[in-house]
Amino acid sequence: MVKPIVWAVLLVFVTSTHLYAEDVYECNCVECHRELPTSLQRMFMRYLLVYGGEKNLKAGLKHYLKYPLREISVMSELFLDNYAIKKKTTLTNEEIDEALDIYWEKFKVIGRLK
Amino acid sequence: MLASKSKVTNSWLKSEKKSLFRFLTLYVAMVIFMITLLSLFYYQSQEKLMLSDQRAMLTNYAYIQTKKLKVLHHFFDESIEYPRDSRFKSAIYDMEDVQIFSLLEDENIHFHEEIYISKSYIHLVKTLDEYYLGTKYLIIEVEDSGAWRGIIWKNIIGYGSISFLFFLLFGLYLAKLFLKPMRDSILLLDRFIKDTTHELNTPLSAILANVEMMDTDVMVEKNRTKLKRINIAAKTVSVLYKDLTYLTLEQEKTNDDEVIDIRELIYDRSEYFSILAQSKHLECNLDLEESSITIDRRKFTRVIDNLISNAIKYNKRHGTVGIELKQGKLVISDTGIGMNEDTIPFVFDRYTRFNNAEGGFGVGLSIVKNIVDEYYISIEVESKEGEGTRMVLRW
Numbered sequence: 409m410v411k412p413i414v415w416a417v418l419l420v421f422v423t424s425t426h427l428y429a430e431d432v433y434e435c436n437c438v439e440c441h442r443e444l445p446t447s448l449q450r451m452f453m454r455y456l457l458v459y460g461g462e463k464n465l466k467a468g469l470k471h472y473l474k475y476p477l478r479e480i481s482v483m484s485e486l487f488l489d490n491y492a493i494k495k496k497t498t499l500t501n502e503e504i505d506e507a508l509d510i511y512w513e514k515f516k517v518i519g520r521l522k
Numbered sequence: 523m524l525a526s527k528s529k530v531t532n533s534w535l536k537s538e539k540k541s542l543f544r545f546l547t548l549y550v551a552m553v554i555f556m557i558t559l560l561s562l563f564y565y566q567s568q569e570k571l572m573l574s575d576q577r578a579m580l581t582n583y584a585y586i587q588t589k590k591l592k593v594l595h596h597f598f599d600e601s602i603e604y605p606r607d608s609r610f611k612s613a614i615y616d617m618e619d620v621q622i623f624s625l626l627e628d629e630n631i632h633f634h635e636e637i638y639i640s641k642s643y644i645h646l647v648k649t650l651d652e653y654y655l656g657t658k659y660l661i662i663e664v665e666d667s668g669a670w671r672g673i674i675w676k677n678i679i680g681y682g683s684i685s686f687l688f689f690l691l692f693g694l695y696l697a698k699l700f701l702k703p704m705r706d707s708i709l710l711l712d713r714f715i716k717d718t719t720h721e722l723n724t725p726l727s728a729i730l731a732n733v734e735m736m737d738t739d740v741m742v743e744k745n746r747t748k749l750k751r752i753n754i755a756a757k758t759v760s761v762l763y764k765d766l767t768y769l770t771l772e773q774e775k776t777n778d779d780e781v782i783d784i785r786e787l788i789y790d791r792s793e794y795f796s797i798l799a800q801s802k803h804l805e806c807n808l809d810l811e812e813s814s815i816t817i818d819r820r821k822f823t824r825v826i827d828n829l830i831s832n833a834i835k836y837n838k839r840h841g842t843v844g845i846e847l848k849q850g851k852l853v854i855s856d857t858g859i860g861m862n863e864d865t866i867p868f869v870f871d872r873y874t875r876f877n878n879a880e881g882g883f884g885v886g887l888s889i890v891k892n893i894v895d896e897y898y899i900s901i902e903v904e905s906k907e908g909e910g911t912r913m914v915l916r917w
Contacts, residue, residue, distance in 0.1 A: 449599050457595065460617035460653040517655045518616075521604045521623040 432503045433510035444491060446483070452515035454482040462516070466508045473497040473504055538705055542697050549693040557685055561678045572670045573637045573644070580637065580646035583610045583662045588650060595654035610664050614657040622656055626663045633659055642666050712770075719766050726763055729756045754801050757794070761831050765885050768824055777818040784852065785810045787819075788845055791826045795834060803840045810847040815917060821893045828886035829854040829913050836911070855912040861905040869903055 441448050459465035472480055476493045497504065590605035591614065604623050613624035619633055628643045637646045646662040733753045738746050788810055799806055815822065833843045833856035841857040861869065870891035871884075894901045894915065905911040 447599070453595060453598055456656040457653050460656055460658050461620065462616070463618060465656075517598070518620065518622050520602050521655075522602055 431506070431510060432499070433507040433514075436497075436499060436503070437507055437511065440494075446487065448511070449515050451483070452511065456517065458482050462512060466505075466512060469508055469511075470501075470504050473499070538701055538708065541704075542701060545697045545700075546690075546693055549697070550690065553686060553689040553693070557682050557689075561682055564678065565674055568670065568674045569639070573639070576644055576664070577637050577646065580610070580644070580662045580664065581648070583607065583612075583664075584646060584648035584660055587612050587660060587662065588648070588654070591650075591654040591657060591660070592652075598655070610662050612663065613661040614655060615659040615661070616656045617653070617658040619659070624661075626661060627665075628663065631659070631661055639666055642668060715766075716770055719763070719770055722759075722763050723767075726756065726760055730760060750797060750801070753797050757798060758831075761827055761886075764824065764827065765889055768820075768889055769885060775820075777821070779816050779818055781814050781816050782819055782822055784813045784815055784822075784847055787823065787826060788847060791823065791830055792845065795827075795830050798831070798834050799843060802834065802837060804834060804837055805840075805842045807842055807844045810845065811849065813847050813849050813852075815897075817897055821896075825890050825893050825915075828890050832856075832886060833858070833911075833913075841910075850917055852915040853912055855910060857910040860907045860909050860911055861903075862907055863905075866903050866905060 437448070441451075455465050455469055459468045473494075474497060476496060478488055478493050481488060481493055499507065587605065587607065587610075594601060594603075594605060604625070606625065611625045611627060613626045613629075613631070614622040615631065615633070616622055619631075621629075626643075626645075628640045628645070630640045631645065631647070632638050632640070633647060635647060637644065639645075642665060643663050644666045648660040648662065650657055650660055729752070733749060733756060736749060738749065741749065788808070792806060792808065796806070830843070830845070833854050837843060837856045837858040842855075844853070844855040846853040846855075870887050891901065893899075897917070899915055899917040902914040902916075903911065904914065
């Protein structure tokens, strides 16, 4: 009798910990992009190519997430023809900022070159 | 040429020299300023020339590096090794001037200059149109050997020195040319004063000698008074003449120092001036102790004469002239008009006169000061307006 209870408690703990550990970037960005053929890394490099610096990139990306438009997308025509542009985000400004911070830290070039 | 001129000419020529010196100082400062300015322009233009020579090569390096950055950008997930080149060093910065990666020796970047020298390195700042790896500024760095700088300095020092010498000689010639009319006038004036002074000597000596020789006992009182006046006037002119002679002719003579019995000299000079003192009904109080000094007699006589003459001239009628001599100290005092405290510091200035009632050119005390300074004798002036003046000499 005691053993199943212990297992149940353990299961609940692990599940809740896992759910809690997933940040706004993992939950809202990675999930959708998994379906796309272009990695988030490659997309980041596209953004970097267009926007240059951290603040500019974050601001440009934030604007695109809030007001997605084909004309301002950094992706190729072919990509957009196949996958269209994303839907308008439902995240709050704070959540977007947090997601973008994580995205920047994950793929930034500064400090990675050798 | 200057050595043959009299002292006064020398002093005027000294002022000419002073003017020449001032002009040349100003001229040299201006020439140095101009040469420095031209050197600066030359240096800057040569630096620009050198940089424009380097620009083509560095732009080519920047092009090569940009291509490598482009490749790295597109294959960033496969390689993270920054492209290196043995010919130059480079760095990349994003649009917020944040360093992405750098191999530079000198990290002092001027983002708004295209090409510049920093310490001993030349930097080319290339702005990229496409931000590979987020790069807006690509910095290409090569070492500056400094050889061009050596050549420039050599040219600046060489040509600068030649120009400086040329302008200096030209300035000297120019100054002499400008000062020539003034110099001629000074020499003419000097000759005139010397000749005039010399011409005064004969008649003045004749007047004084004849006045002394006249037998006053056989004269009527009226004539005796007239003769006395002539004597006073002649002696006043004589003091003035001696001062002028001292200034124009004698000052340049070498000193003939000897031990002088001051008491004897004062008795002698008091006797000489006694007729002047009598004319103002002055009482002379002499308190003379034995004292001596090693000095040129001519010069010390000028000092005593001027001090006694002033004490008489600026005294009140029925006043007192006091001469007190002690070892190392001589005091000549009067009970005359005295001087304002503010004017005392200027009393020894040449041509300075505080009272126009009496004759003179205001050269007497200036001569006194020159002489006492020459022999390290201190002179103090104690004066109170309306009460009198005391001149104290200490040696």
